[in-house]
Amino acid sequence: MSTASKETHKLTNKEVEDTLRSVIQSLIDGQEGFQAIGEHLKNETLKHHFLAESLKRASFRGELENVLHSEGVHDVKESGTVSGTLHRTWGDLKAKFGGSDHTLLETAEAGEDAAKKAYKEALAKELSLPLHQLLSTQYAHIETSHDYVKAARDSSK
Numbered sequence: 001m002s003t004a005s006k007e008t009h010k011l012t013n014k015e016v017e018d019t020l021r022s023v024i025q026s027l028i029d030g031q032e033g034f035q036a037i038g039e040h041l042k043n044e045t046l047k048h049h050f051l052a053e054s055l056k057r058a059s060f061r062g063e064l065e066n067v068l069h070s071e072g073v074h075d076v077k078e079s080g081t082v083s084g085t086l087h088r089t090w091g092d093l094k095a096k097f098g099g100s101d102h103t104l105l106e107t108a109e110a111g112e113d114a115a116k117k118a119y120k121e122a123l124a125k126e127l128s129l130p131l132h133q134l135l136s137t138q139y140a141h142i143e144t145s146h147d148y149v150k151a152a153r154d155s156s157k
Contacts, residue, residue, distance in 0.1 A: 016131070017073055019122045020064050023135065026118035027064070031057035033111045037104050046101060046152055050108070053145055060138045067131060105153035112146035 031054050038050030119139040123132065 013071060015125070016071070016127065017068060019125055019127070020068055023118050023122050024061055024064050026115045027057045027061040030054075030111060030115050031061065033108065037108050040104055041101050043101050043152075043156075046105075049148065049152075056141065056145075060141075063134060063138070067134070100156070102153060102156040105149055105156055108149050109146065109153055112142065112149055115142050116146060 034050045034054035034057060038047050038054060041047045041050060116139070119135060119142055122135055123139060127135070
């Protein structure tokens, strides 16, 4: 019986670029979503957290764009995802029609679930150690933020 070793697939530069662009799109969705929801929250502590988190997502985005620049990718202008845009529009409608903080926090948690998924998919790939470490550090923050949003949602019932 032979022992099969796990063959690792070294990602091409294009695959790394596509992976980072996917995470960047989720960060754009998060940045815009946190800002939009933060502007509608009534609880000042939550409002402050959401606006700060929007800035954090912009910072994470900048770090990943710098990686792309260092790899020779100069056109890194991105937009969020279609689902993220629809998600934010839905959140805006909820807010405009008197959505409570609880309702807005439910919307935010769903957005955080999407961000976690994008990071998990990226981290499942064979990335260089420095890039894997950067994404892992960012992902740890995303998980903490998700837990904060979930706890706030649960306590706002």
